[in-house]
Amino acid sequence: MKDIILSLVAAALVIAPSARAQCPDYLDYSQQKHQPYSSGKYQLSYMRPEPACRTFNSSIVEDTIKDMESVIKDPDLYRLFQNSFPNSLDTAVKWKGVAANNSNEELTFLITGDINAMWLRDSANQMQSYLPLVTANSSLSSLASLYRGVINLQARYILEAPFCNSFQPPVESGIGPSKNQDTPDDFTPAVSTNIAFECKYELDSLAAFLELSTDYYEATNDIDFFRNFQWVDAINTIIATTESLLGGTYSSNGSVNTLPYTWQRTTTSATETLDNSGRGNPVQANTGLIRSAFRPSDDSTIYQLYIPANMMFSRYLDSASKIMANIGNQRNLANHMHNFSGRIRDAITKHAIVNHPTYGSIYAFEVDGYGSQNIMDDANIPSLLSAPFLGYLDQNDKVYQNTRKMILSKDNSYFMRGPVINAVGGPHAGYGQAWPMASIIRIFTTNDDQEIRNALQEIVSSTDGLGLIHESINSFDAHKWTRQWFSWANGLFGQCLLDLKARKPGVLGASFQ
Template sequence: MVNMKYHYLVSFLTLAKCILAQFCPDYSNFSQQPHEPYSSGIHKLSYQRPIPACRTFNSSAMESLLTSMQSNITDPDLYRLFQNTYPNTLDTAIKWRGHAANNTAEELTFIITGDINAMWLRDSANQLQSYLPLLKAEKDWNGMDGLGSLYRGVINLQARYILTSPYCNSFQPPKESGIPPATNDAAANDVVEPPYDQAKVFECKYELDSLASFLQISSDYYEATGDGAFFGRFQWASAIQAIMNVARAMQTPTYGDDGMVLQSPYMFTRQTTRATETFTNDGLGNPVVNGTGLIRSGFRPSDDATIFQLFVPSNMMFVSYLSACAAIMKELGASASESLASEMEALAGDVKSGIEQYGVVALAPTPDHSHSEAGTIYAYEIDGFGSVNIMDDANIPSLLSAPLLGYLDRSEEVYQRTRKRILDYHTVSGNPYFMRGPVINAVGGPHAGPGMAWPMASIVRIMTSDDDGEILQSLRELVGSTDGLGLMHESVNTFDAGKWTRQWFSWANGLFGQMILDLADRKPGILRESFQ
């Protein structure tokens, strides 16, 4: 009888939510308009949270945290930003939750990136990473209504996606959700090898960091809960094997020992006016050499094509989380799992050696002598032939974010030299995609173009800095660059805060909240500063 009553209650609540959803505003439009009550600071930032009944996931732990942080954050505009941004994925982006059609015990969670109705492996992993403090504090992480369930659902769905199309980065809603596939006109005529099903895949840009993101969320969940048994229940181990297969395949160079052009495991061609949206050499990409140990990545985490396919930041990320997941694999116990764990550790070691041997390059003197000191830095991309791309992009993984990826300690000398070059203000040296102006100074990238700085990069700058002055300046710029809307945009014009891209970017919003909690632990005095 109790079970029947529970069934009726769940059915009633589901029906009520469906009815109410018809009256909930479309957040794509809602997030572009100011809403009262405004913050009491000089920026009068809008309140951007939907009403509780319209939120896609309600968490009492989140509400308690938001309330408690109000006493820790002095500046009213900074608090409003935290209040709007940190819960944004829970409020707006949990598009569907349910169970696999063939196994009612297998939880599934479909998370959209924001204003694009598809699930990126990278974005969804990072969107939930922001909530690790809440997951670690959750008393019943194994319950069906908590954050633990969201994490397990994303891991299970990502495993399905990887087994479906391991070279793809972005996917359609699962069939169980009843949500129709989203249209992607840009990808409609893509020529991709291996081919994929557009009913299941939104876009198929092979990015090593997308596979590393599955490893990341797996490691995050395990670290927070210690729930090793979960990873042996469904398709996790099979997805790991698929990732290993792709990684080994993408160590294939362009030429064989005899000079013959080898068949590439992945090729991509798109009809486009943007060079960053397709590969050179009829889908093959620029050549790479054999023997570096690094894994090729066709695209960057910005979804822009790499210039040189040996993309160092994603290899850093892959090393960190592959090693972490090897420990999970060992816990599964079976001889096959232990063997795979050993392969994972060996591959991580090979890639790390490759990064340190080939991805570290000598600093070159600059024409204005702003960088003439001896030493080495990390390259952004290499090809193994000696070609090197010295820059950084705003998206994670980036060189700037290397400490956050767990690859190295922020105090290491090579990283500090790299960081200095990434954040270089000089006009004839340093990072060509560091954007400067009176509104915001931060790394950008070719995805949004010159003059557009990314708040995400400012957030990463803060999280990798121990310098109070640097942190305060970056915070001040973030508070003043939202165009009064009180959300993190994808990019902002450095001379005009009214010009920005993407009004609803859940990953960047969550990362801002993550940064505030990091400062509360590391530098609580910063949060008592005024930005008025």
């Protein structure tokens, strides 16, 4: 009976199936303009679903949106905040409930937006948007409960398929799996399509679980949560998985090592598959850096020692070690996590800091341990630009500042420039497509008021009237954009304005007309 009651309570937190049938599909809804428009020159659409059609309702989020109306003076900027900050809660909490075998284990299936699958990275970042509002709370209707549900479901996914990046709905949800593409991918180790939506191995996906765990613990000090369920087992799986990817392509006698992960896809895009029969380009042994077959953009790496993901993994492995130390009877594992984190940091310093003829010592984007280096940055997080945002280093760090100058210049091959928006892009959306996400991270990583105002001006003026943060925007034509519904980027923008409220309140009092 208890299981039934808890399941009913959890189900009540999200929109009921009968009511959902009366709600518009947000994929269509978000491509149309809806009144009332904002009163500024850009007349931005109101893009929130009706309250009955929102997938999760939080009074503290609603109160925050209302409070920010007196802080954000520009009507278009406020409308963009009003639409974007609650976007994950409004549209992406596809199911919330409890585990079939444990009525105390909360589960949250949080989709990325327009794709009916749960990415480890995206869902962790979507939850981070609400971190400033999270407090210890046992209620199933709280943001803390959403956090616990995402952590628990991510732990299950990692135990089932640690090399995969996105996943199908849990069986408890009653939602059937989605089909990714017509041609099956060829990868090892094989995973059922009933479990995984896609199995691109990305180091940042595992780092995202550590980040999510750290965020929840530091906000709530709820150590009992981590003692229960499958968190410790998931950490052990993450350690085993990443340590298996420390080795090089060749053994000491020159023979080819068997890799724990390979990937191939029939595709017309080079970024969607790996060469050398799915093994990627060679990697030198004993660098101390962890391989990543794919970037957080879901594009394949050129050199598999992807530095931003190693930065993120090192930073959050260390913070998660503090959780492990406080659980009790896990001191050896906690020490191992801390020491492993330190070795990765040392390896980044040794192999990833390179000399640029214009900017001096900078961080490379990717390396292979043989001396090859990829000098660029990509819009997706983790990126080199986001290193201070991740807490890996201080934004005043000299090497970071040199790197940042390179990233935000024509010397970064994926810095898109134009009259509409100037921001980092990437091969995922292609030439000329700048990502507002990168502009938001630019704001997070500077104290320069003018730089912040310029970035906000470009963002607020380039939504094509829809009032949502797109995935990418053509830097010469605001009518050409990708993904109008991208919950992570929308939540990140709301998170950014809350940060500015505390850090640069005067900027939010400015006009962007």
